[in-house]
Amino acid sequence: MLPFFTDPYPNELLYSAIGRYHFYSGNISFNETLTELFNGRNLLPSIGFGSNMESLVKTLGNKYSVEKLIFDNTIFPFFSPFITKEKQMKAYEDMNGNGRGLNGRLGIVSSKIGVKSEVFFCSNCVEDDIERYGEPYIHREHQLPGINYCPHHEKILMKYPIDYKIYSRLGYIRFDKREMDIFVPKSIEDDTNEFKEIEVKLSKMAYKLFSIPIGSIALDDVFKRYRTLLRQDNWIVNNTNVRSKDFLKAFNSKFPKGFLEKFNSYSKGNQVNYWLQAITIDPNRKGVHPFRHLLFLYFFDQDIDTLIKLKEDVGPFGNGPWPCLNVAATHYKELVVTDLEVAKRKSTGALVGKFKCSCGFIYTRTGPEKDESEKWIRDRVNAYGEEWESKFDELRNMNLSSEEISRILKIAEPTVRQKLLIKEKSTERTQSYRETLLLWKDENPQYGRKEFRSAHRKISIYLYHNDREWLEANLPMKRENLLISHEEKIKKYRSIILKVINKNSDVSRSFLWEKYGVACKYLYENDLEWYNLNFPEFIKYTPKTSFVDWESRDIEYHDKVKEIYPQLLKEEKPIRITRGLFSKRLNIFILSTKRDVDKLPKTDALLNEITETIREFQVRRCCLKIDEMIEREGKVGFEKLREACAVNLRDFKIIKPTLEDYINQKYKNQRT
Template sequence: MLPFFTNPYPDELLYSAIARYHFYSGNLDCKDTLEELFDSRSVIPSVEIGSHFTNLVEKLGPQYSVEDLLTNHTIYSYYASFLSKQRQLEILEDVKNNGQALYTRLGIVAGGICRKEGLYYCALCAKTDSEKYGEPYIHREHQLQGISYCAHHEVPLREYPVTGGSRMQYIRFELRHMNLSDLYEVDPYEEIAIQLAKQAYKLLQIPLHSLTKIEISSMYKALLRKKNLITAANRVRQQDLYQMIKIGLSEELLTSYESDFNEEDEYNWVKVLTRNSTRHVHPLRHLLMLLYLKQDVGDLIVDNGPFGKGPYPCLNKAAGHYKKLSISSVEVTNDSKSKTPIGTFRCTCGFVYARKGPDSTVEDQYRIGRVKAFGPVWSRRLKELMGTGMSIRSIAKELGVDSKTVKKYAENPSRKSFSTVKSDRLETYRNDVSEIIRAQPQLTRTEIRNGLYKQYMYLYRYDKEWLMANLPIQRKHTEPNRLVDWNARDQEYVQRIKALHQQLLTIEKPVRITNSLIGKRLGITANLQRNLAKLPNTKALLDVITETVQSFQIRRCCKVIDRILEEDDVIKLWKVQRLAAVKSHHFHEIKDVLSKYIQQSQDVKRDEQQSI
């Protein structure tokens, strides 16, 4: 156990505490400090998280634990809530040991955005720390990818000047190297950046592993359901969501945070985030989604469906269990017009009721939209009350129905029970269907349904087995024997595709030209998928005009370059990359092509100006 250690300050990175220990211990060689803390001279200092925590905790003493250091003095909590339970456990083992797969499991290696290469600080935090503790230190919330403001003082972060490039070093903040002025550049996204910083800080305060990816996914479903972006089948209306995000956040903002997305990409971050995908989505993009949904990180809720989690109350006033939670499940369907969810609740007493959702308050679960069946318990109680001599209005109040309902069921005994009504109709409708089949045996199932629509639909709903057994044998559908002039169709498709191609090249926001896109736009997807071999000219044209991901990126960048030239502005490759929203590793692959295009475009423009 060490004789002393520089105990971490509130929200201080463990890296910073070790840097202060290295300074106060008087060690000249960083490897000496590593050996004292980790029993190893080959541990690589890590700003974000680190490894070999088991050895470190043994050195620091019983007042420290691996979980405490990981939760309160690393940036791990920024990522933890969006990981699966299995991945969380794996990372905990990585941190305890050599951490070999740590950053790969977190997704930082493959999915990093808005990366920070250096160390960052808030000038006001540095002043406050110096007054309170006698020295500034590295706050973990200031090192988060994508966060450029201090969540507490709402001012931009500044990069700390670092000398030397060795990986085997610990940087300690010193006030004399910091810019503490109160002059900052104007930021058009300042308000958004501050909101993101505050939400990111709240992520860091969430107890370790109290949330997992499954619960976060459920929370998104609850939030999207409130915006009517979830179908009755519990699927996300992706296209509607895309448009609403781009309107709510603006494409410029998404681009500035390296979070623009291609709607046709099967693995764009919005689709991955809202599906049960094993892929990782960067925490900043989760914060952008929550920003669009106007949801505070501290108030996330779990989705239990449009009618909440059961059991549900029986609302049969004639039953002894009235308002008690006796219904275990709900059947959810979609309203054909409004697309809102409709819940049907069936109790064992025979009472069946439905209402539109979603429920927004606890009181909503005691609301009836429509009674579908009263059941035998209700019918018996009605009969009992009718024998007491009570007035119709009093009986209606006792049973929780309208006076007309009491009259209807009291005067017509056949309606006292839903099952009786059903039985009477079944017999009549069976006879109707049997009679039309006997009289006109040549009729098809569709013709019988059209002729006896009411009877057919009732039997289909309540006695499908009898209906299917007695209808004529279903005839197999055969394709009409048509002769297709594939040459003519080939020429037609070529002309239509050429016209569409010109339109796609001129639209303001470029889209990648693919077989799928052309097929959808022209309504010829089936032939492009199944009969392309019969359309040789169409196939040859598609081979020429369709784009790979890289060629599409080049076209996007060239479009940006042309716009900059028109504005007589200076062309800088970093600016082209940002405006075209191309990731750095992809941009590196096309940089040479773009440089040649810029040179050629500038030469052409210069020649035109000289000729004038």
């Protein structure tokens, strides 16, 4: 056992504590330090995680444990909630062993976000550490991938001037305040990041992950909570499916332009966002980087605290059984309903649950439920059942008013009056309703039962319950019309059209199609010869023509574009020069289309000359930033330039030679 070890400070990385141990032990070679701590030299330092933990704990003695070191002094708690319990155990084994499979298991290898390969610090934290402990150290919250701000002081993190990659493949960096003062320009601390507010919030969310005990929550638990969020905001349809395309558009619009691109997490609306799809549909299919989970939570205005408190998704209507809401039943409000059907309402896309009780009572409710109290609410009754009908008859025979029956059975008074009407059958009423239907049918031969019910709901309901045989014979349902033969349909539709034409000789073809579309369409498709002979002549529409002096218009548009072009280049925030931009600024729609472009040759030639491709705009924007950096700092950092201009790495590699030529020419001009 070692005679001493540099005990880790609060939230200090194990990597940093070992670096301090190497310094205070007086060892010259890192091989000596590795031998003392790990009883071997075959170990490569890992900034964020660590390896051979079990061997290290044996060397340090009972004061330490593997679990405590991993939980308190690595960045593993940042990843832990977003992997499965099985992967949590495997990762634990990796850190006890050589750690080689860890990055793949955590989804780091497949992600474009990765981990930080260099060491970062917050200048305020450094000052606090020196005042409290006499020396600075590497905070694990500053080494989280995707996190660029200190969660405590909300200041941008700065890169330690010693490059970890070339320092020593076996070395451990220890912070030296002198190095920070000498090599870190104060100008780097000037924060002009337009995304600062979001990034600070994400850094605070990330820091809270350190307070979640490893193993207390895993990916399956998180996924069920995500389903709750999706269901509450109606992103889930048909009980399980997610409206992926609409969700992607909404997700992209939540963040300012360029933010998601900066963190390689953007997909266009017509593309598939695989990591977002994995989070919402199948988390086990593909590992998703923790930073992207934070983006997902930010979209829903959630935090780590609220995520932990969220209830896991149990479907749009919770777990059964559900209550029977039949007032007339002996089991009223008891949890006896086990039959539930969930469907999507076509008009709104909302989920509707149909609850069927064994007593025959069927009711529906719109979901998803947001509160337990909604379980006792019904939107509509689909069927009442024999027990309820028996109770209704009993109340009716007691000569109670519709208002009293409504109060006792807890249904709307209009519904009571309607049911009383059905019960009060009489020969006079039946005959009167028959005559009304026949008259309506004569006036509307092209319509059926559905339209009649909309026009005369009370009569339709009465006849359906009290004179159904006559109703079916005189106004069959639409599905029964399918049984009519082709010849009978031809005869029926011809009769309808001829009757209208004979009544009004001036009737037009468009009027017939508007009023009798079903008949017109059937005759056009199946009886075209008769259609052409008997339908009114088609009146050809002759549009009015107007003369446009395209030559003078071309000159006018050309001059306007030429006049506004310099103003667009001088915009404070660079904007890509496109045809659509000119169209919007000048309110000339034709400029954004290729229509009639041959009639505007001068304007078209000018637009072809001055509009920019995406790459040309990237180069111009970078050149403007280069001018600013050279004037302010006297030098250009390519990585800082790329981040400031929000250019992804692939595109930046392509335009980098052009930018280097521009920088060289800039310096050359300064010398001359």
